[in-house]
Amino acid sequence: MLDKNSHIPIYVQIEEILKQRIYLEEYKIGENIPSERELSLQFDVSRMTVRQSITNLVNSGLLYREKGRGTYVANPKLEQPLMGLTSFTEDMKARGMEPSSKVLRFEKIVPPMDIARDLLLEQGEEVFFVVRIRSANSKPMAIERTYIPAKVYPELDEKKIMGSLYALIEAKFHQKIGNAIQQMEAAIVANEDSKYLQINNTAPVLIIKRTSFLADGVPFELVRSIYRADRYKFISEIKR
Ligand code: 16G
Structure with missing residues (x-):
């Protein structure tokens, strides 16, 4: 006392x-x-x-x-290591949580110029644009907007993207995922996203932009992941 x-x-x-x-x-x-x-x-x-x-x-x-x-x-925040190149599905399963996705959009588009440049696409080359709400134990954790070059996965469709993208690439398409470049920044949630993430429209979020490459160097995705800042903290080990 x-x-x-x-x-x-x-x-x-x-x-x-x-x-x-x-x-x-x-x-x-x-x-x-x-x-x-x-x-x-x-x-x-x-x-x-x-x-x-x-x-x-x-x-x-x-x-x-x-x-x-x-x-x-509050729910304790998930501690997400900023190390291995893992997928949302793997991350949640490793914690004993059940991952799920809701596909809000799946369409073939010509991407904005900055996206095309990062994905090393020629002008006019198309991508699949996918918007998914990523949940763990049915609770929304993140919203992801993914651009996938159509020429890399011409056979991609809305049904195939319902599960894990990385499992699809490795187990179904038999390709090796190599590395990725990530950047993270803080922001206030966009109005539209606040509904999907079930947070107040002034709540903070963490935005990670990831560009990922196959082992042979071909870029296969550019993703903007918007994480609920109240559900996540990112951890990294640093050495001297
Ligand atoms: C993670 C990745 C995202 C990737 C997704 C694949 C971050 C910041 N982002 O959410 O880039 O597309 O996993 O997950 O970690 P999936 O295999 O479950 O579809």
């Missing part, structure tokens, strides 16, 4: 107690925690102090606030 004589500030002690309650599942993921008023009575401190503790836990991603509805326990 609280030690009011301690040199550790009260709001920090409350933070630790709340963390403990989350850890012990006294407060469960997705559920409301008691209101500021209730907590201030429980701890016999001012609402301001409780608010400070809650704000810190919101900022560290353990809790989230919903306007007019209260404060909830």
Whole structure:
């Protein structure tokens, strides 16, 4: 319980107690925690102090606030290593989660010039443009817009893209995936994407742009993946 004589500030002690309650599942993921008023009575401190503790836990991603509805326990973020060239399907399966995709768009188009350039396409060469919502255990994690040169996979169709693209390339088309170049940036979610990702239209997202190459150097995809920032954190090992 609280030690009011301690040199550790009260709001920090409350933070630790709340963390403990989350850890012990006294407060469960997705559920409301008691209101500021209730907590201030429980701890016999001012609402301001409780608010400070809650704000810190919101900022560290353990809790989230919903306007007019209260404060909830957040899902722990998935830790995604920024190392191997893995697919969404592999990543989710490795965590014991069930991946699924919803294809929102599948069409053959002439891509914008910057995309064509990155995919080393001549002017007018077509790509398959695929928009997929990627979910884990039926919860939307990311939305991906993928450009795949039509000349590399002329036999691609909407049905084949329902599962894993990388499994299709390796197991069905018997090609070896080589390497990719990625860049990541933060943004506020686009209005259209907020609906699909089921987040508020001011929520932050992480955008990864990946251009991937087959082992023989042929570019086979350019993808923009929009990840929910509240569901992901990216981890890398760095050596000296
Ligand atoms: C990942 C890749 C994406 C790739 C997809 C294939 C990132 C940032 N992006 O989402 O480039 O197209 O996996 O997944 O990791 P699939 O084999 O499940 O279709």
